[in-house]
Amino acid sequence: MRIQIFLLVFWSCVYSSAKRVTLGGIFPENDLTEKAFNLAIKKVNRDRHDSEDLSNIFFVNETIHDEDVFEISQNVCTLLRSSNVVALFGPQDRASSGHVNSICDTMDVPNIVARWDSDLVRMNAINLYPHAESLSLIYLNIVTQFNWKSFTILYDSIDGLIRMNYLLKKWDSKGYPVTLRHLGNTGNYRGVLKRVKNSGEENIVIDCSLKILDDVLKQALQVGILSDRHKVIVNSLDLQTLDLEPYQYTGANFTGVRILNPDEQDPALIFDHELAEMGLEDLSKLPLEAALMFDAVYIFARAFKRFKDAVKGDARTLDCTALDSWEHGTSLSNFIRDIEIKGLTGLIKFHTNGFRSDFQLDIVKLDENGIGLLGIWNSTSNEIEWAKSQETAITEGEMDMANQTFKVLIALADPYNMLKESSTKRTGNDRYEGFAIDIIQELSKILHFNYTFEEGEKSYGNEDPKTGKWDGLIGQLMRFEGDLAITDLTITAEREKAVDFTMPFMNLGISILYKKPTKKPPSLFSFVSPFSEDVWISLFITFTLVSLLLFIIGRLCPAEWTNPYPCIEEPETLQNQLTLQNSFWFTIGAFMQQGSEIAPIGASTRMLAGSWWFFCLILINSYTANLAAFLTVETTDKPIQSADDLATKGDQGLVKYGAKRGGATFNFFKGSNDSTYRTMYRYMDTHKEHVMTDDNDMGKSRVIKEDGGYAFLMESSSIEYIQQRECGLTMIGGMLDQKGYGIAMRKYFPYRNKLNTAVLYLQETGLLSQLKKKWWEEKRGGGKCTDDAGGASAGELTLDNVGGVFLVLSIGCAVSLALTTIEMLWDILWTSHNDNLPFKEELIEEIKFVAKCKGTVKPVRNRKDSSRSTGQSTRDGTPPYGFVPIITTTHDNDS
Ligand code: GLU
Numbered sequence: 001m002r003i004q005i006f007l008l009v010f011w012s013c014v015y016s017s018a019k020r021v022t023l024g025g026i027f028p029e030n031d032l033t034e035k036a037f038n039l040a041i042k043k044v045n046r047d048r049h050d051s052e053d054l055s056n057i058f059f060v061n062e063t064i065h066d067e068d069v070f071e072i073s074q075n076v077c078t079l080l081r082s083s084n085v086v087a088l089f090g091p092q093d094r095a096s097s098g099h100v101n102s103i104c105d106t107m108d109v110p111n112i113v114a115r116w117d118s119d120l121v122r123m124n125a126i127n128l129y130p131h132a133e134s135l136s137l138i139y140l141n142i143v144t145q146f147n148w149k150s151f152t153i154l155y156d157s158i159d160g161l162i163r164m165n166y167l168l169k170k171w172d173s174k175g176y177p178v179t180l181r182h183l184g185n186t187g188n189y190r191g192v193l194k195r196v197k198n199s200g201e202e203n204i205v206i207d208c209s210l211k212i213l214d215d216v217l218k219q220a221l222q223v224g225i226l227s228d229r230h231k232v233i234v235n236s237l238d239l240q241t242l243d244l245e246p247y248q249y250t251g252a253n254f255t256g257v258r259i260l261n262p263d264e265q266d267p268a269l270i271f272d273h274e275l276a277e278m279g280l281e282d283l284s285k286l287p288l289e290a291a292l293m294f295d296a297v298y299i300f301a302r303a304f305k306r307f308k309d310a311v312k313g314d315a316r317t318l319d320c321t322a323l324d325s326w327e328h329g330t331s332l333s334n335f336i337r338d339i340e341i342k343g344l345t346g347l348i349k350f351h352t353n354g355f356r357s358d359f360q361l362d363i364v365k366l367d368e369n370g371i372g373l374l375g376i377w378n379s380t381s382n383e384i385e386w387a388k389s390q391e392t393a394i395t396e397g398e399m400d401m402a403n404q405t406f407k408v409l410i411a412l413a414d415p416y417n418m419l420k421e422s423s424t425k426r427t428g429n430d431r432y433e434g435f436a437i438d439i440i441q442e443l444s445k446i447l448h449f450n451y452t453f454e455e456g457e458k459s460y461g462n463e464d465p466k467t468g469k470w471d472g473l474i475g476q477l478m479r480f481e482g483d484l485a486i487t488d489l490t491i492t493a494e495r496e497k498a499v500d501f502t503m504p505f506m507n508l509g510i511s512i513l514y515k516k517p518t519k520k521p522p523s524l525f526s527f528v529s530p531f532s533e534d535v536w537i538s539l540f541i542t543f544t545l546v547s548l549l550l551f552i553i554g555r556l557c558p559a560e561w562t563n564p565y566p567c568i569e570e571p572e573t574l575q576n577q578l579t580l581q582n583s584f585w586f587t588i589g590a591f592m593q594q595g596s597e598i599a600p601i602g603a604s605t606r607m608l609a610g611s612w613w614f615f616c617l618i619l620i621n622s623y624t625a626n627l628a629a630f631l632t633v634e635t636t637d638k639p640i641q642s643a644d645d646l647a648t649k650g651d652q653g654l655v656k657y658g659a660k661r662g663g664a665t666f667n668f669f670k671g672s673n674d675s676t677y678r679t680m681y682r683y684m685d686t687h688k689e690h691v692m693t694d695d696n697d698m699g700k701s702r703v704i705k706e707d708g709g710y711a712f713l714m715e716s717s718s719i720e721y722i723q724q725r726e727c728g729l730t731m732i733g734g735m736l737d738q739k740g741y742g743i744a745m746r747k748y749f750p751y752r753n754k755l756n757t758a759v760l761y762l763q764e765t766g767l768l769s770q771l772k773k774k775w776w777e778e779k780r781g782g783g784k785c786t787d788d789a790g791g792a793s794a795g796e797l798t799l800d801n802v803g804g805v806f807l808v809l810s811i812g813c814a815v816s817l818a819l820t821t822i823e824m825l826w827d828i829l830w831t832s833h834n835d836n837l838p839f840k841e842e843l844i845e846e847i848k849f850v851a852k853c854k855g856t857v858k859p860v861r862n863r864k865d866s867s868r869s870t871g872q873s874t875r876d877g878t879p880p881y882g883f884v885p886i887i888t889t890t891h892d893n894d895s
């Protein structure tokens with residue numbers, strides 16, 4: 001009685017805090033999936049006390065068995081009518097699944113499944129099993145990374161072929177044999193396995209149901225196709241559930257894939273107790289569908305909790321015949337799709353179509369130590385991250401390139417990849433020659449691999465911003481359509497995200513291909529060329545100023561006022577030779593290096609004259625020297641000298657310019673922040689129909705054809721090649737950037753390090769330079785044009801070149817002005833002192849006379865007292881310039 005009361009209290013507690021809802025399950029009888037379903041529900045009900053995410057929910061499980069496909073619909077309807085079912089789990093069977101799925105669709109009841117399915121699921125179905133398409137991709141990735149060049153697929157059903165979909169596409173009638181062999185339904189697979197052995201095939205992919213996998217492997221061992229010669233990929237996510245010990249020591253390279261990693265489990269999800277109940281020793285033996293069912297119940301529980309908190313909708317019974325539907329079914333489905341948790345099978349997250357997204361698969365190998373991790377494949381990036389030990393294996397040469405054949409994608413571009421000029425028909429690799437072709441040949445000699453060239457797409461590779469897909473050679477590599485790609489393929493940051501490159505085998509930068517500057521016809525006025533316009537103008541101004549200054553200083557300088565009649569001791573007037581005309585005549589005479597009769601007398605005027613002569617000396621010599629250079633050197637017409645010139649001329653409509661459509665050069669301008677390059681990008685983008693070309697060759701032809709009307713932006717290495725052959729073309733300006741060409745390959749290509757080392761070796765031994773010389777300067781018309789662009793040139797002298805002379809002259813002028821002032825003041829002081837006249841008055845008189853700027857004869861004031869003798873004065877006696885003038889009777893009346 002006590003026990004009954006206790007149970008009553010216990011259950012009332014349970015039901016008061018949580019309302020029970022039913023989870024329907026459809027499974028084969030006595031299947032582990034059903035057990036997992038029931039145990040998972042038990043665990044959720046238990047965990048709700050400890051976990052906030054599961055609180056207040058209580059599930060009851062109702063299971064029906066799906067043995068009879070015809071009764072399944074009826075059984076599901078009965079279940080829905082009798083219980084408050086909020087979701088249906090299963091069935092695993094494909095035929096039953098269709099029925100259940102359509103009932104769930106009609107009645108809006110979420111349907112959660114965990115089985116391999118190649119169909120796109122319907123509205124309410126949510127599938128935890130990785131989608132067939134994703135699985136197909138991982139096997140293609142593995143086969144490509146292992147570099148298998150042929151293989152045999154052993155399969156047992158059409159589903160297997162769907163899973164192998166991408167691998168089958170690798171088949172190529174010309175050189176990629178893929179053999180398909182059906183295992184048969186008899187249970188004896190030895191016949192077909194022997195045929196594989198006899199064919200000599202070493203690479204085998206096995207895709208069969210888990211039920212027969214063990215037998216197939218055992219028989220494969222018996223017939224001897226699991227030897228150390230063989231490489232086997234087993235396409236089953238349940239490989240680890242088998243007893244693999246018999247195959248551990250075969251020496252075969254045994255690879256598999258798993259989603260459930262028993263060594264990396266969340267402690268919260270460990271359910272040893274449940275495993276024991278299922279009769280399993282550990283998690284690794286749990287079949288995938290059972291593990292997924294466990295995860296399915298767990299994510300449903302969490303989603304249901306959120307749904308309950310948000311929607312407050314109750315479950316109810318539903319009647320199939322009344323076409324009844326549950327009003328909350330769709331929103332519950334949406335809650336499930338939104339959930340993101342870590343389960344037994346890794347991260348569980350859904351795509352809108354109800355399949356899992358962002359999951360990872362382990363690539364495992366089987367050897368003496370059991371199952372070991374090789375790498376992790378990510379469904380989002382479709383990339384394999386190899387485990388450290390595997391990387392070491394790769395670098396240590398376990399994955400040797402020797403004797404392997406690689407498909408090398410090329411794009412025809414001179415001189416990297418060219419068709420041989422020959423009258424006989426050539427086939428295979430023999431059709432091609434060029435710099436890149438030689439590089440691959442040299443690499444193959446070092447690394448002992450074989451290669452086949454295949455012409456790839458013309459475009460080298462750009463990402464479509466909308467779809468994120470790559471085109472060109474890069475896209476082809478990513479789609480496994482080739483192993484390596486080589487041409488003038490520029491290494492860019494964008495491309496590095498999609499593929500890997502070797503280190504650069506050539507360095508270059510963007511430059512301008514344009515017609516060579518033409519020689520200017522000799523100019524009639526070439527004599528003005530030695531000086532720039534500024535210098536000529538300055539020279540003229542200086543000449544005028546110095547002449548005027550000489551005139552003024554001449555008037556100020558007392559020594560310049562001389563006795564016109566030396567025989568008359570006390571002349572009434574004094575005369576000045578530095579009239580305005582004479583001053584100009586003196587300076588021009590000196591400049592022309594002809595001299596004149598006028599010779600300055602005073603220290604200041606001589607100072608000025610000396611400065612002017614120095615000025616003339618330097619300028620005339622500079623002029624003569626530069627004129628000689630100008631007359632001997634041919635001047636050239638250079639309409640464009642840099643990218644800035646090109647941008648300006650393009651905007652003015654004087655010169656058109658373009659680049660290769662979608663090439664790295666165009667992308668450089670597209671991505672640049674520099675204002676000139678942005679302008680150039682806008683120009684090219686706006687006029688793309690008229691200025692862009694499909695390849696470099698078309699660009700070159702346009703530059704030749706439009707003779708100065710078109711410039712082509714291209715990479716310096718290709719310009720150098722053209723310069724050797726088209727003598728009318730040249731490279732303008734320097735390089736706008738620095739970059740290199742590399743050999744492209746898929747991401748994580750296992751031989752990248754080996755290729756890098758080999759490229760480095762080619763560089764260090766000078767072989768790359770030799771090849772460059774061969775293809776640039778020797779073959780195919782190389783060395784035709786000798787570069788005369790670097791010849792002597794002469795430029796006009798600017799003010800910067802001759803500014804110093806102007807400075808010296810200015811200083812000379814200043815000093816002579818100062819000297820004149822001193823001389824004049826001294827003379828007035830002397831006169832005023834001797835003649836007892838006020839200094840100020842004398843000074844004003846003198847200044848007034850000078851300021852008149854007229855008359856070259858000056859009366860001698862206060863003659864009666866002028867018996868002074870300075871010894872230096874020129875007012876009496878013989879003039880200091882050393883000759884005695886012949887005196888005529890003419891009297892100057894100017895005074
Ligand atoms: N090397 C360039 C590329 O990889 C093509 C030529 C160019 O753009 O100048 O895209």
